Amino acid sequence: QVSVEIPRLTVAEYHRPYVALWIEKPDQTAVKTLAVWYDTKLKANEGATWLKDMRTWWRRAGRSMTMPADGISDPTKAPGKHQLTFGAAQLGALPPGQYNLVVEAAREVGGCEVVKAPFTWPASGGAKTSSAKGASELGAVTVTVKP
Numbered sequence: 001q002v003s004v005e006i007p008r009l010t011v012a013e014y015h016r017p018y019v020a021l022w023i024e025k026p027d028q029t030a031v032k033t034l035a036v037w038y039d040t041k042l043k044a045n046e047g048a049t050w051l052k053d054m055r056t057w058w059r060r061a062g063r064s065m066t067m068p069a070d071g072i073s074d075p076t077k078a079p080g081k082h083q084l085t086f087g088a089a090q091l092g093a094l095p096p097g098q099y100n101l102v103v104e105a106a107r108e109v110g111g112c113e114v115v116k117a118p119f120t121w122p123a124s125g126g127a128k129t130s131s132a133k134g135a136s137e138l139g140a141v142t143v144t145v146k147p
Contacts, residue, residue, distance in 0.1 A: 001085050001146070002034070004103055005139030008079035009110070016076035017107040017137055018050060020057035021084070024100050030061035031099065033072055034086055040068060040075045053106040056114050081140075094121050101130075105137040113137035123147045 006017060019037040024030050036057075039047030048067040052058045067073050071090075099119055106112040117132045123145040131142040 001083065001144045002101060003081055003083055003140065003142040005081045005141070006077055006079045006105070007134075007137075007139045011110070013109045015108040015110065016078065017105040017110065018054055018076065019103065019105045020051075020054045020062065021101065021103050022057060022061055023094070024060065024102050026098055026100065028060070030057075031094065032090070033057070033061050033065065033069075034090060034101075035084060036062070036065075036067065036069070036073050037076050038067070038073065040073060050106075050108070053108075053112065054104045055106075055112065056102070057104045091121070096121060101141070101143040103138060103141045105134070107137055111136050115141045117141050117143045119143050119145050121145060 021035040022030055022033045038051055051062055099121055100116040101119060102116050104114045113134050113136055115132045115134045115138050117130045119130050124147060127144055127146045129144045131140060133140050
């Protein structure tokens, strides 16, 4: 289970951020993109043009993907806490080991921020929770792995 907080910012021109969530190895090799939130309502899929603004995700995994992608792409989210649950369909082939859940947010007329929460797959001896907190574009990011 993943929780991602998008903070409410008091700025003159607010745009919802584009957000990518993915799993990477400790050496920063991308393993799997879990979700990409972007402006899916623009005509001719023009929102995908701006995905490259999430530079870390784009370089590691995004540029080889075609958007929209079933089960991965979604519209941008409003400020608040957002819960996501991933199961065997998304994580079944993930080899045991140490990983990071990485969340990147980029906002038009705003900044870009990357937050990483480490976790061990699979969990043993009960649920394990890890969290990290952004300083500007992201709030709290929490990952809970259950056996």
